Amino acid sequence: MAHRKNDRSAIWPLACIYSQRFNAGKVDREATLQEFLKSVTETIRTQNPAADPENDHFFKILACGYYVMYLKNPAVNSIIRTEPQRRFFLRSLLQYIRIGFSMASxxxxxxxxxxxxxxxxxxxxxxxxxxxxxxxxxxxxxxxxxxxxxxxxxxxxxxxxxxxxxxxxxxxxxxxxxxxxxxxxxxxxxxxxxxxxxxxxxxxxxxxxxxxxxxxxxxxxxxxxxxxxxxxxxxxxxxxxxxxxxxxxxxxxxxxxxxxxxxxxxxxxxxxxxxx
Structure with missing residues (x-):
């Protein structure tokens, strides 16, 4: 999955919400989360998992299942509300599954x-x-x-x-x-x-x-x-x-x-x- 510019614009509001709701102590969780997301973006852009056409349809079904299941959770649904955020979330789930399959033993x-x-x-x-x-x-x-x-x-x-x-x-x-x-x-x-x-x-x-x-x-x-x-x-x-x-x-x-x-x-x- 190639990096898309609208993914980054979609996720920054989530970083702010995450920081407001889950910040504990003096840890700058917003900055930490943004650095993490930037590193993930670079990793996804340069380290795409090998293509697996035989199983990719199954990966997409899994991603859709997780997508529906997670959005039924009130905490998740409250921070993923716009269409760009939902598209980013679905693509992230698919990428996670693809990478996981490549790295699993x-x-x-x-x-x-x-x-x-x-x-x-x-x-x-x-x-x-x-x-x-x-x-x-x-x-x-x-x-x-x-x-x-x-x-x-x-x-x-x-x-x-x-x-x-x-x-x-x-x-x-x-x-x-x-x-x-x-x-x-x-x-x-x-x-x-x-x-x-x-x-x-x-x-x-x-x-x-x-x-x-x-x-x-x-x-x-x-x-x-x-x-x-x-x-x-x-x-x-x-x-x-x-x-x-x-x-x-x-x-x-x-x-x-x-x-x-x-x-x-x-x-x-x-x-x-x-x-x-």
Whole structure:
């Protein structure tokens, strides 16, 4: 959404009203709000989210829903009264949704439900289709677990959806990914060529043992997780390789299931304590 001059003229009266109604103490909230709005204007003008035609109609429906809902609130309706103010408010809601979708990180829980969140941690751990870590969102907490070793000084990445070991990723990012897997240049082609290497015989034998352990009913999840972890640590030098990617995916999915089990046990214990 491009910046429009009438947006600024529409919002300044709201800043004055905001200052009059909500000013507390000696804080110059009008000046603070105006500086904030100016910075947002500059951000919107220079940092537009990537276009997402497939979902933009859904974003517009959401914006309309929020628009109607918020204007039913007397406090909001009392400060957004003119047509320019209403147009600005609706466009702001749409822009907020577009930016939020671009910046959100998503994960799939053990029950197959997609969860998205906007958090400060996303500025520390960015997206890559070749992630080092997995992110889990559950019961108000975010956990980041390393999937494979990280070299000293290397930036840690997680995935906001697609990963290289999925043949046809079901998730697509609403932005242009520039990770090594998505790189269309010589460096990216060399990296992708490594995926189809032959796995060494010793690693193939260990992979078969790992498969046998996964099928054993007398091994609990912790034992299976440890076996996956030992395999990843032992054969990290063969990364990236297609079979290695399959192991990483199994490790990630088992972590998801165990995390959910732990959270459910904690919630049951908390509920029991409250009842007794």
């Amino acid at each position: 998503y994960c799939i829980d053990a029950q197959g439900c997609a969860i998205g969140t906007l958090t400060p941690i996303d500025s520390l751990i960015n997206h890559s289709c070749d992630p080092h870590a997995a992110t889990f969102i559950c019961s108000g907490t975010i956990k980041v677990v390393l999937l494979r070793p990280v070299r000293r000084g290397e930036q840690i990445f997680t995935s906001y959806g697609p990963v290289w070991w999925e043949e046809e990723p079901s998730n697509k990012t609403p932005f242009t990914c520039r990770c090594v897997y998505c790189d269309r240049g010589p460096a990216g082609r060399r990296w992708r060529a490594l995926i189809d290497r032959d796995f060494p015989l010793g690693a193939v034998d260990d992979l078969q043992k790992l498969h046998d352990i996964a099928l054993r009913m007398d091994f609990n999840s912790a034992a299976k997780l440890n076996a996956l972890k030992q395999f990843i640590k032992k054969h990290a030098r063969h990364y990236p390789e297609r079979n290695f990617g399959t192991v990483l995916d199994s490790y990630r999915m088992l972590l998801v299931a165990m995390n959910r089990t732990d959270v459910e046990a904690l919630e049951r214990a908390r509920a029991w304590a409250e009842d007794n």
